[in-house]
Amino acid sequence: MGNNLPNLQLFFASENKFHGPIPPSLCNASMVQMIELVHNSLTGTIPNCLGSHMKSLSVLTIALNQIQATQDADWGFLISLSNCSNLQMLDLGDNMLEGEIPSSVGTLSRNLEYLNMEDNSITGKIPQVIANLTNLHTLVLYGNHLEGTIPTSLGKMKGLNLLILGMNDLSGSIPPTFGNLTQLSELDLSGNMLSGSIPSSLMWCPLQKLDLSNNSLVGPIPRNLFLINTLSIYMKIQNNLLTGDLPIELGNLKNIGELDFSSNLISGEIPISLGECQTLQYLNVSRNNLQGSIPSSIEKMKALLMLDLSHNNLSGSIPEFLGSMEGLAGLNLSFNNLEGEVPTDGIFSNAASASASVMGNDGLCDGIPQLKLPHCSNLTTKKPTQKLAIIFSICGAVVFIALVFALSTFYSKRRKLKANKQTSSINEQYLRVSYAELVSATNGFASENLLGAGSFSSVYKGTMMMNDQQVVIAVKVLNLMQRGASQSFVAECETLKCVRHRNLMKIVTVCSSIDFQNRDFKALVYEYLPNGNLDKWLHHNPMEDGENRRLHFRVRLQIAVDVALSLEYLHQHKPMPVIHCDLKPSNVLLDGEMVAHVGDFGLARFLHQGSEETTSWASMRGTIGYAAPEYGLGNEVSIHGDVYSYGILLLEMFTGRRPTDSKFGESLGIHKYVQMALPDRATEVIDRHLLAETEDGEESTSNSDSIVDLRIACITSVLCTGISCSQETPTDRIQIGGALKELLAIRDRFDKELCAEGEPAN
Template structure:
């Protein structure tokens, strides 16, 4: 109710609002005494009565014992209260009656002063808003093809962001499954709510908006819209709304294998190669994006989402960078907003030495992802100690028989005597090794990896068809 030119006194009926948590009536023309019942409302945690015409003694109990919870500045007729409020003591005698002329002079002078103060405040606010917009404007995604949503609609869509709607958590927030209307059509969405208390979350939101508004590819997550608003507590609220991916993320399939419907899923060799190609295609698109190449900087299985047909979509661009170029018209975010790049185990070793983001870093992460895709082992598993990591583990094991190190679930689905399958596994693992080399310049180009994987898949499919098997 702040800033609405309200007049009169606070009604006594408000004392019946037992569930009231926050009351903000600041910047109005309210007058009279501060109602005593406000001090007795034990559920009230924040009260803002600033810049009105209240007068009389301030209560000394309840919420009014906390100067930071009860805001009353700008009411020059108030007195008493706790010492922290710095109000003058209340007088016990009745003041002498002022002359009518003096009252008029004071009233006119106060009115002129208030008008000047308001005009100055409006001018300063407009100037500040213009400056803020230029430096920190949230990229707009609201074109004709993007739906518009409010905070209230997202609350309804996710049943109040209920735990039952929670489908995942990340570095900067949580993802909820929701159902909402887009015109006359009901759509299932994924709502990524940023935890703005987390350091870097706001920058992550801007980074993701900047990136997603200028890319479009079948193997990238599809953003529907964004919401930048205020929540029910009066705090900033930011969320990104994506097309929902019913088959979860790749990490769930490789490790927990417990799907949303409670069933256990296993990916076949063909499906794993298809996913590898999908992710490589997405990276190749990003690295050759025009006019500015994009580096993902956080490629890992939990950021690979699978749709109904298990087509892979790369998501979570919260750490993405636009590559530095000579063009000075690039967005400010192109220089990178934080020192963090990637996740332990997937981040390129040169990032740990302070090197800038590059396409080579994404290639390294992709190589580790390829090795994990076929071995079922995370790069952070406890068996990898000191100088042994997933890359060196696979490199050593490839000197023997590759099927000794592949995912047991994948191995159980292989037919005996199929040398072609073993050969395909060897070739894919070899690509993973080449992509995750220690030195950036020694790594395979992502475009070359895509082409080799396509050739492996086509050869494997031809083999299956010739044997009368299913793809």
């Protein structure tokens, strides 16, 4: 490439379907200034020569591919890139890089401003020499396996604006030298194993976002932390071991949008100064040791949407003003020591009962009749016209908690910091939708807009104006009359707030409200994917809409790789793996480029998640035919169960038969059906459309023997991988990472040999 285009200056090839390795000949493009290869299916390693002759190179972005680095030599490209004295941006995020970041990273251009290696599998320590990049304003190493302590030398990078080190295995304390970062607006150290106290020196950082959640930090919250008047988006320090009181300085955060102190050991009373946080929308101080009464100053917080004070030792009565706060959409006061009558206005009313919870307070009385609470012994001190209600139900409490976390996710800006990329037209920040807006978007949930329906929900296509653009959306409306639907909503919210991957469905927002008949309404809004689900492509009329809708082999293989990538991400998620629990073709959605996105997390849960629920939802383990056999025996969910479902999915994709096909009968099943045919009689079980196709997807009976044999051999190998994944005994199944490597090898072999035959690798 570089030999034929010696004067090439700009090379933009993002958002395509390119696959295979980056050609080493690109190294010869000595005049190139910008190389953007984002969001393709590129594999192999980065050529070590890349950059060696590119004195003018300023931007190199290879994010969202499948680029690998499995040994030290594969990182040699960093040495070549050190010759690029004008390099300002290097983005290697969302690939499959492994091993340690070499010290040569410290020799990169002093003009480098943006360095991103997030969502890879990088191990080892953060190199001290990375601090040599003194002009860096963005450093993103999120979502790897980095360990050891955070280098104190990072405190020398005074130009840093964003430092994102979350979701790694970092330990030790937070360096006090971070106080020297006087340009730092976002600090994310979440999801590590950090210990020690929060350094008070952070007060010198002009932070807008601070996330120290899910660590093992101890000691009191420094008062100086509440003197950072630039904090305007969020402060998240939940799930640590912090002690002491909430200081009165809390009221200084007058511009903050979200505060989460939950799941710590904080004691004392809620300071009255909290009422000064006039812009606060989300407050979660649940699961601490707070005591005293609910401060009356909360009434001044007109912007408050969600308030969670549950699982503390709060006492006294429930303030009446909570029922008159018009904007309050979620309230959790459960499991405290509150007593007396409960307001019945606003969020405490029957219509909003699922949005509030006061259960676990033995001193509360009266309420709506169906709650069967005891009558208050003395009503003389209360207004005679006041109705009393105690809003209960475990479902309501759980729904509320999930809603707090889910909605707060959309309040914060998406951490993907990839410049010069074509991103979705839907902006996730601050998006809010009402029931009325969704009615309008879907033309009253008209039947002609119905995309599909399941046991818990129906999905409608719609259009909405978002950020001054008209976009197409998919609205998943929960059937709350169906038992388990609320838990399904919770599961999906809980999962989607924690995960992000190019092969997972992208959620836009959620809506938890009431409809025009004052009935509870819950919906999730997704970005619409125009090519529908995999099930329709595999089994519906191939000439639907007058077009040939069959999937040829290469596309099916790439879809299988996409799904495996998403599962590998979920199963390696930290701090806890995510189990999908319902993987099947109808839950695999295809975008306009036929890239697969796994969706429907309504049955998903985190590994080792508590299973105290006795609902129908809690006992669900997937769909017949795809659910692992051990689930039928009542076993707990595991990553092995997802691997089994994936194996069945593979067999279905390449045989064209559902696992519930009557051809199999009760004793055979698709696993045995395929296993008995391999390897000698593979053609008897392979989808006949795959046997007849040419490499442009059209059917033919005149393929060259060598290409037909190649396709059969590759499909046979895929089926063998499906058999390995769907073994009856969980421990006999390969892990999803092993299956992914096998499929990548099959794909590379197919492409290479097809090119040798002079055929295009579609």
